[in-house]
Amino acid sequence: MENTTTRLHLLATYLRLRFGARVQKVPLDAGFSCPNRDGTLSRGGCVFCNPRGSGSGLGEDGLTLEEQWTVWTGRYARTRNAGLFIAYLQSFSNTYGPIDKLRHVLGVLPVLPGIVGAAVGTRPDCVDNERLDLVAALPLPEVWLELGLQSAHDATLARINRGHDAAASERAVRDAAARGLRVCAHLIAGLPGENGDDFLASVDWVNRLPVHGVKFHGLYVCEHTALARQWRAGEYTPLERETYADLIARALPRLRPEIVIQRLTGDPAGDELLAPDWAKDKRATTARIHELLAQRGTWQGKDVAKDAPNGPNGRGGLGVPNESGAPGTSGTSGAPGASPAPPALAAPPAWFAVPPHRLPGATPRLRDTEQARAWETEYAAACATFPHLRPVPDGE
Ligand code: SF4
Numbered sequence: 239m240e241n242t243t244t245r246l247h248l249l250a251t252y253l254r255l256r257f258g259a260r261v262q263k264v265p266l267d268a269g270f271s272c273p274n275r276d277g278t279l280s281r282g283g284c285v286f287c288n289p290r291g292s293g294s295g296l297g298e299d300g301l302t303l304e305e306q307w308t309v310w311t312g313r314y315a316r317t318r319n320a321g322l323f324i325a326y327l328q329s330f331s332n333t334y335g336p337i338d339k340l341r342h343v344l345g346v347l348p349v350l351p352g353i354v355g356a357a358v359g360t361r362p363d364c365v366d367n368e369r370l371d372l373v374a375a376l377p378l379p380e381v382w383l384e385l386g387l388q389s390a391h392d393a394t395l396a397r398i399n400r401g402h403d404a405a406a407s408e409r410a411v412r413d414a415a416a417r418g419l420r421v422c423a424h425l426i427a428g429l430p431g432e433n434g435d436d437f438l439a440s441v442d443w444v445n446r447l448p449v450h451g452v453k454f455h456g457l458y459v460c461e462h463t464a465l466a467r468q469w470r471a472g473e474y475t476p477l478e479r480e481t482y483a484d485l486i487a488r489a490l491p492r493l494r495p496e497i498v499i500q501r502l503t504g505d506p507a508g509d510e511l512l513a514p515d516w517a518k519d520k521r522a523t524t525a526r527i528h529e530l531l532a533q534r535g536t537w538q539g540k541d542v543a544k545d546a547p548n549g550p551n552g553r554g555g556l557g558v559p560n561e562s563g564a565p566g567t568s569g570t571s572g573a574p575g576a577s578p579a580p581p582a583l584a585a586p587p588a589w590f591a592v593p594p595h596r597l598p599g600a601t602p603r604l605r606d607t608e609q610a611r612a613w614e615t616e617y618a619a620a621c622a623t624f625p626h627l628r629p630v631p632d633g634e
Pocket of ligand 1: 330361
């Protein structure tokens with residue numbers, strides 16, 4: 239039976255090849271706030287945001303970063319046999335507030351036991367040169383900036399009370415990528431006022447930006463949010479699972495093959511979720527997405543294959559936008575709210591196609607085990623089937 243993960247460039251696979259071991263992201267609450275909650279932009283926040291700010295809540299329980307780390311890594315070591323970890327500053331907007339606070343928090347991370355990387359979650363309007371420089375200077379092999387872009391459409395961003403526009407998102411992505419940060423863009427399907435084509439236009443917009451990872455979320459309704467009030471008043475209806483799975487299965491083939499898929503659907507806390515009920519069962523949703531991809535004979539990047547590493551344009555082509563800023567494929571138009579003519583982008587760094595431990599002069603991967611070699615063999619076999627994957631010969 240087909241290994242369902244091979245149709246996508248998933249984070250788990252990327253990290254296994256990168257480090258030769260299972261790597262687990264550890265959610266941390268560093269006690270930051272958000273300008274969209276503290277009254278600077280608004281007090282209500284985004285319509286879907288509850289007072290936890292998408293966090294674990296452990297920070298509110300008074301645990302320090304080190305204590306949270308001990309709790310989570312102990313749990314993951316027991317339940318998932320993980321020994322390597324990425325610190326994920328998840329709650330609220332982690333580059334917001336005094337820069338000394340950010341400096342202090344980032345200073346704690348590199349000495350946490352088992353850490354191999356960091357992911358800093360924030361809003362596009364909360365990053366400036368100084369903050370990006372600080373994050374980019376983290377002495378860790380994997381450093382990601384996770385940006386909540388959500389939509390390419392200014393009308394939607396206003397409707398969900400984001401407090402920034404698509405131009406701010408573009409600036410933040412480009413400024414972070416220019417510093418060598420790996421940018422993970424968050425996108426939401428099922429936003430109020432949007433249809434499927436609007437969502438796919440946002441996917442195409444992200445695809446043209448220098449992003450290295452994407453997280454897809456289906457919009458769900460949590461208690462204590464503005465969206466909950468709209469849902470109760472009959473003003474908002476969440477997507478059905480089948481509609482959501484269909485949208486993601488249509489989005490993935492349009493996404494550059496080297497982009498790391500970090501999430502296929504959201505994962506609401508059971509005690510917060512009001513609707514839709516299917517959001518509780520993440521496995522069923524991801525299984526349906528994989529099933530649709532298989533039924534349709536497609537995979538991530540198939541629709542942009544002529545620019546992909548193994549596509550007709552050859553190994554040199556990495557699916558990067560051409561000079562007009564378009565991805566050089568099906569001629570998608572610019573999304574409303576996006577800059578009409580984005581400037582040309584530099585080629586993505588080499589690690590897009592080549593696991594970094596293979597790069598000349600790179601530090602060898604942390605674990606060179608039989609399991610790690612088995613994963614590489616499995617990956618090489620998958621490469622023979624799916625052109626979005628690229629075999630990496632020894633010595634490259
Ligand atoms: S930016 Fe994030 S933390 Fe701030 S209100 Fe929106 S969802 Fe909540």
